[in-house]
Amino acid sequence: MGLLSVAIWLPILAGSVLLALGRAGNGKVVRWLALIAALVSFVVTLPLITGFDAATVELRDSSKGNYLGITITVTATSREQLDDLYRALTSHPMVKVVL
Numbered sequence: 001m002g003l004l005s006v007a008i009w010l011p012i013l014a015g016s017v018l019l020a021l022g023r024a025g026n027g028k029v030v031r032w033l034a035l036i037a038a039l040v041s042f043v044v045t046l047p048l049i050t051g052f053d054a055a056t057v058e059l060r061d062s063s064k065g066n067y068l069g070i071t072i073t074v075t076a077t078s079r080e081q082l083d084d085l086y087r088a089l090t091s092h093p094m095v096k097v098v099l
Contacts, residue, residue, distance in 0.1 A: 002081045003047060004088075011041045067096070 014037030021030050056073040076082040089098045 002078075002084055003044065004081075005084060007041065007045045007048060010044060011037065014041070 014033075018030055018034055018037070021033070058071040060069045060071075061067070062069060074085065076085065086098060089095050
């Protein structure tokens with residue numbers, strides 16, 4: 001599983017666990033677990049933020065100005081990571097074409 005997948009699923013799973021534990025008697029435990037889950041989720045995303053290079057992004061308008069073309073150069077470390085990225089981009093409602 002790629003780092004981006006972990007960064008997406010970790011808060012969802014932690015939220016599900018916290019929701020299951022969220023009874024009146026568990027308030028203090030739930031708050032501590034929520035804090036720990038938030039901090040772990042933040043730490044997991046740090047390599048994604050620090051590894052981003054804004055110079056790899058190129059923006060240009062379409063010939064009629066109806067669309068904004070975005071070129072982003074990425075370095076995938078595995079075929080699975082590349083496939084995950086492709087699926088994420090093609091499923092987004094604002095993305096029209098992915099090459």
